[in-house]
Amino acid sequence: MDTHQTRERGDGKVGTLSKGLGWLSVGLGVAEMAAPAALARLIGVQPDRRTRTTLRLFGAREIAHAIGIFAKPRQPMPVWSRVLGDAIDLSFLAWAMKSKRTNTERMVGAVVAVLGVTVLDVFAGTSLQRTGRVQRPHTKKMSVTINRPLQEVSQRWREVAGDLSSKGQVTFRTAPGGRGTEVSLEIPTPGRLKMAAGRLLHNDAEQMADGDLRKVKQLIEVGEIVHSDSSIHRGMHAAQPSARKER
Amino acid sequence: MLANCWHGKKDVRVDRVPDPAILNSRDAIVKITSTTICGSDLHLYNGFIPTMEKGDVIGHEFMGEIVELGKNVTNLAIGDRVVIPFNIFCGVCNNCQAGLSAACENSNPNAYIQEKMMGHATSGFYGYSHMTGGFAGGQAEYARVPFADVAALKVPDHLTDEQVLFLSDIFPTGYFGADLAEIKPGHVVAVWGAGPVGQFSIASARMMGAERIIAIDRFPYRLRMAAERAGATDIINYEEVNVLEALKELTGGRGPDACIDAVGMEAHGHGAQFAYDRAKQMARIELDRPIALREAIMSCKNGGVVSVIGVYGGFIDKFPMGALMNRGLTLRSGQCHVKRYMQPLLERIERGDIDPSFVISHTMNLSDAPKGYDMFVHKADESMKIVLHP
Incomplete structure (x- = not known):
């Protein structure tokens, strides 16, 4: 029996944590943009004009983090952008500590708070990364129905399929209603980089295997590979005859 | 040879291109004697059909004389006079054996393009983009005909090209529209579009025994032909009256x-x-402007049938699904499986039930094809159906 069920995502708790971090970004962002002076005093920094401007910019950045997380709460990238933000916040606090007009006790408290949030961000990012990997299928299944009895198809397959069998797992089963034989080919899914390169170079492994499967169907049903005026060329070509002759 | 080639939106040119050659064993080469410009060619001309390439030979309605045969064609001979259906089909796959030649599983080498756009692929078509296979079309001096042994219809010499040419597409397509509509004697049938396909739907509805046939268009000369030649009992000009109320x-x-x-x-x-x-x-x-389709659904009697044979390419908006579902309508559609209807309709022509040449408004030389497209797209000189002779 074929199963094509949806995989359990198993990322409910991580998704909730991710959204929680999004709301934290909203709260912090609004506070930084609306009351930068009060926030500066809270973390022990002198609320001069330069600090207020910096905190407003940090506030805008937090809002951007929140938008990213709420748009894609199950994707790790928006959460990793928060980790980058944490690094910027820590750098800012380290730079501010050099000033003599700071409240050291409050600044240490702020650094500890940011480090705590950073731990949560890294945990959420790695968890989402892991669940994301699990969701990606390892194989791709493609099928055709060949209008010939199973025994004939399995026999002819050996003659005409060439190296298609070596690309993956082939299965045959009788199609319902006397419609011949269902042929399935299950091939390993290439990695993301290999897949992207294949598409770029018109060398997509999945598409090529799918095309080869169709050709096998043509060879068994029709007896030859069917050509059009453009398909005999590699890549796109005008649909016009290419034989160099005049009648 | 000379061939009418697509070069871009509203740009077709008669170019000199290489002659076709046999590529598969069931191919034939046909010396074209008559070809036409179809209303659906205007979708190519107006740039609405994706996957066209500069230099594509267009045209899918043609007939002629066989001048060369592939080694596995045994039921035809050099010199046979044949009409070619616009669908390219193998005759042996499941769909072909079920009579669904427009959905042949083997004749479209670019099936993967259509699968991405439409879920599953159609058969190959002549001269109608690369998603339907990238086959050179029939607005040319010669054409390669794949699977000629099952596709080509031999026609008797006593019938003229003008009488049998439209068996390649528009006559069967019009008939198919009426067939899908499940017309019975006493029925009232409304046909949106009084172009050539609409005229043949009207004529077919008449042959099937419809009691009242209503033609809907905006061009008086087309409505006049529908009433005087095709058999419409009533006409509606949608620029003058509200169609639903009428x-x-x-x-x-x-x-x-x-x-x-x-x-x-x-x-x-x-x-x-x-x-x-x-x-x-x-x-x-x-991609599509579904104004006629919406009207057809909204107008149809409760429990009636809406038959769609006008060409659509992609996605539509504001589809009245509520009307279709709640009023129990049946929606049927498709590219015509031309081969299914060719022989029975040829017999009707031979019996004198219908002379399809009534739709012809202009006859031109192939080299005038660009002028023909310009005329047809602007409906100039009351153009209805333009026949081209190479």
């Missing part, structure tokens, strides 16, 4: 038993809805 009035408030959309993706209309569809189509947010 159909209610003509049917005692019931609506037509069957509605045939022979218009498709480039429907015209008036008012805000037409402006909305046109703007979305121009912005490529919506």
Whole structure:
């Protein structure tokens, strides 16, 4: 029996944590943009004009983090952008500590708070990364129905399929209603980089295997590979005859 | 040879290209004696059909004489006079054996393109983009005909080209529209579009025994032909009256038993809805303008059939699904499986039930094809059907 069920995502708790971090970004962002002076005093920094401007910019950045997380709460990238933000916040606090007009006790408290949030961000990012990997299928299944009895198809397959069998797992089963034989080919899914390169170079492994499967169907049903005026060329070509002759 | 080639939106040119050659063992080469410009070719001309390439030989309605045969064609001979259906089909796959030649599983080498756009692929078509296979078309001096042994229809010498040429597409397509509509004697049938396909739907509805046939268009000369030649009993010019109200009035408030959309993706209309569809189509947010289809669904009698044979290419907006579902309508559609109808319709022509040449408005030389397209797209000189002779 074929199963094509949806995989359990198993990322409910991580998704909730991710959204929680999004709301934290909203709260912090609004506070930084609306009351930068009060926030500066809270973390022990002198609320001069330069600090207020910096905190407003940090506030805008937090809002951007929140938008990213709420748009894609199950994707790790928006959460990793928060980790980058944490690094910027820590750098800012380290730079501010050099000033003599700071409240050291409050600044240490702020650094500890940011480090705590950073731990949560890294945990959420790695968890989402892991669940994301699990969701990606390892194989791709493609099928055709060949209008010939199973025994004939399995026999002819050996003659005409060439190296298609070596690309993956082939299965045959009788199609319902006397419609011949269902042929399935299950091939390993290439990695993301290999897949992207294949598409770029018109060398997509999945598409090529799918095309080869169709050709096998043509060879068994029709007896030859069917050509059009453009398909005999590699890549796109005008649909016009290419034989160099005049009648 | 000379061939009419697509070079871009509103740009077709008669170019000199290489002659076709046999590529597969069931191919034939046909020396074309007559070919035509189809209404659906205007969708290519107007740039609405994706996957066209500069230099594509276009045209899918043609007939001629066999001049060369592949080694596995044994039922035809050099010199046979044949009409070629616009669908390319193998005759041996499951769909072909079920009579669905427009959905042949083996004849479209670019099936993967259509699968991405439409879920599953159609058969190959002549001269109609690369998603239907990238086959050179028939607006040319010669054409390669794949699977000629099952496709080509031999026609008797006593019938003229003009009488049998339209068996290649528009006559079977019009008949198919009426067939899908499940017309019975006594039915009222409304046909949107009084172009050549619409004329043949009207004529077919008449042959099937429809009691009242209503033609809907905006060109008086087309409506006149529908009434005087095809057999329409009533006509509606949608630029003058509200179609839904007029159909209610003509049917005692019931609506037509069957509605045939022979218009498709480039429907015209008036008012805000037409402006909305046109703007979305121009912005490529919506591929088709389904004005006739919406009207057909809204007008159809409860429990009636809406038959769609006008060409659509992609996605539509504001589809009245509520009307279709709640009023129990049946929606049927498709590219015509031409081969299924060729022989029976040839027999009707031989019996004198119909002479399809009534739709011809102009005859030109192939080299005038660009002029023919320009005329046809502007409906100049009351153009209806333009036949080209190489």
